Amino acid sequence: MDVILLERIARLGGLGDTVRVRDGYARNYLLPTGRALRANEANQAKFEAQKAQLVARNEERKGEASQIGETLDGKTFVIVRSAGETGQLYGSVSARDISDLLKAEGYSVSRNAVELNQPIKSIGLHKVTIALHAEVSIEITANVARSQDEAERQAQGETLTSADAIYGYDEDALRAEDLGGAMFDEDEGEEPRREEAPQIGEEE
Structure with a gap:
């Protein structure tokens, strides 16, 4: 048309x-x-x-878009969703979801103004561009997490898909422990040496 x-x-x-x-x-x-x-x-x-x-x-x-942009630009909004241990969402966060969230917070933003190339499908901090007007675009952060507590931890820089976050242990510590379990010859880099038991009849 x-x-x-x-x-x-x-x-x-x-x-x-x-x-x-x-x-x-x-x-x-x-x-x-x-x-x-x-x-x-x-x-x-x-x-x-x-x-x-x-x-x-x-x-x-x-002018109206510029005023809204001044108060909205750079803000972070928490979106709580169910997700697996690896951080993959059981579903996704769409442009409509973000628009509805912003409206609930008092910002009149249409779904078409949310520039999301594809739905968000994992937890984490996601930058989202909002086109309030053809000449006014701002950026917000969608903090997608499994709970409010996890959202706060993510905001502080924690990665919630790590083994420590999921199982409660430190990946680096475990790796060091595994490596420390084997004895290597520092000079030759050889495999661990095992002493053979003396054979029957042989003098020790």
């Missing part, structure tokens, strides 16, 4: 541009949110008549 953009949209075009987009994207997002008009002579004339107002509205939205 060809549409006339009523504001600048990242990776698509600027205000007043006529671009071709997928029908679903136009019907489900661009048209109902007032970001575009169907491209035809009547709407082109309508756009030209309202162009000054549209430019002013775009600047106003940009």
Whole structure:
């Protein structure tokens, strides 16, 4: 479908541009949110008549987005999910999940503003870009953990998929213990030597 953009949209075009987009994207997002008009002579004339107002509205939205961005940029949000010992989630965290979380925290952020190339499928600290406006993008951190306690430990730099976190022991200590169990000749690097027991009838 060809549409006339009523504001600048990242990776698509600027205000007043006529671009071709997928029908679903136009019907489900661009048209109902007032970001575009169907491209035809009547709407082109309508756009030209309202162009000054549209430019002013775009600047106003940009200013609002900048204000939200100043309070949101760099913040960390905890998302508690069930996961296995290796940190793989039993499910995933989607752009909609992050949008719903931000809305619950008082930030009006649509799902389309959350730039997540693929759902988050593991625990950890994940950087997520939020496009509040075509010219205003900020970054938040999604702290995905199995509990609030684990989220706090992750925030302090702990890796919760290590053997120590899972089983309660230190991988480095165990490795050192295993290596210390074998005696090597320091000069030759040979295998451990075993003394043979004296044979019957042989003098010791």
